Amino acid sequence: MYKAILWDIDGTLLDFSKTLNAALKECFRICGLGECSDSMVRRYSVINGGYWERLERGDITKPELFVRRFEDFFGEYGIEYDTAEFDRLYKLELGNHVFFNDNSYELVKSLRGRVKQYAVSNTPAAELSAKLKKSGLDCLLDGIFISENLGADKPSSAFFDRVFAQIPESREEVIIVGDSLTSDIRGANNAEIACCWYYDPAGRQAPADLRIDYTISDLNEITSII
Ligand SMILES: [Mg+2]
CATH class of the missing domain: 1.10.150.240 (Putative phosphatase; domain 2)
Structure with a gap:
């Protein structure tokens, strides 16, 4: 899908x-x-x-x-x-301390070949690069898009415009998975792409004006969505 x-x-x-x-x-x-x-x-x-x-x-x-x-x-x-x-x-x-959510390294590894996987992050570039390298995720991802390098932050449309200018997939073919309502899910709404909110069941309520296509509380649930 x-x-x-x-x-x-x-x-x-x-x-x-x-x-x-x-x-x-x-x-x-x-x-x-x-x-x-x-x-x-x-x-x-x-x-x-x-x-x-x-x-x-x-x-x-x-x-x-x-x-x-x-x-x-x-x-x-x-x-x-x-x-x-x-x-x-x-x-x-x-950048020196890395902890995975839900065994995400194995998940990203297992999805290779099935879908392309890109990082989209507002984290400072040096910090993010250090973490991706330390985690080994840098070798599994097909591209890394950092707001500091793109000159625009999530949730702006400009951030996503610049990502889509560099990947072969179209907007209908991608889904963003993220924990932040204000950057990831708002960004997906602004850029008109599908989104999956990785949420804490005990945590925040989503505002009514946000489109949320999927919600997951374990990253591995993404395999049945894609
Ligand atoms: Mg986040």
């Missing part, structure tokens, strides 16, 4: 919350900031997620996001540290 899957990476093929946890704790250790507790990690995740949603809505820029998330976080806990330097270290560490 579909000739290609556009995979989101963070939060979809890879478990971003585990990566974030490991990277943040490692940065606290490197910078000598004491212990970063699990509740601090949860608080940072909320702040960070809020900034990414504001970016997707076009309310802030990426350079603002990178620094302001740590200004807010450090401010709440009374931590004094150079936020730009911390962000630089943090991005390096994010």
Whole structure:
């Protein structure tokens, strides 16, 4: 039915919350900031997620996001540290910790030859490249499309226009699979392509104005959709 899957990476093929946890704790250790507790990690995740949603809505820029998330976080806990330097270290560490969702490496490997598989991601290019290499996914994917390199972010139509300019498949032949309503599913709506929401059953409700063609809570369910 579909000739290609556009995979989101963070939060979809890879478990971003585990990566974030490991990277943040490692940065606290490197910078000598004491212990970063699990509740601090949860608080940072909320702040960070809020900034990414504001970016997707076009309310802030990426350079603002990178620094302001740590200004807010450090401010709440009374931590004094150079936020730009911390962000630089943090991005390096994010690329060093890889965790798969639902055994996704084996899934992507098993789908090779059946469908084309491309990565579509808003993650910073250096961080994403490091994670894809460390995970081995870079050798399994047929193409990697990163917003930083394309000059447009999901969910903009421009992002998808630039992807379709570089792949042989047409819009009717692809499906995007992602965890984000604001970037992946909104992007699919904007670009008029099929979408599959990888959702947390205990998590968010989808807004009524979004078209969601499929929902899965385990990535392996995609095999019966394509
Ligand atoms: Mg994601």
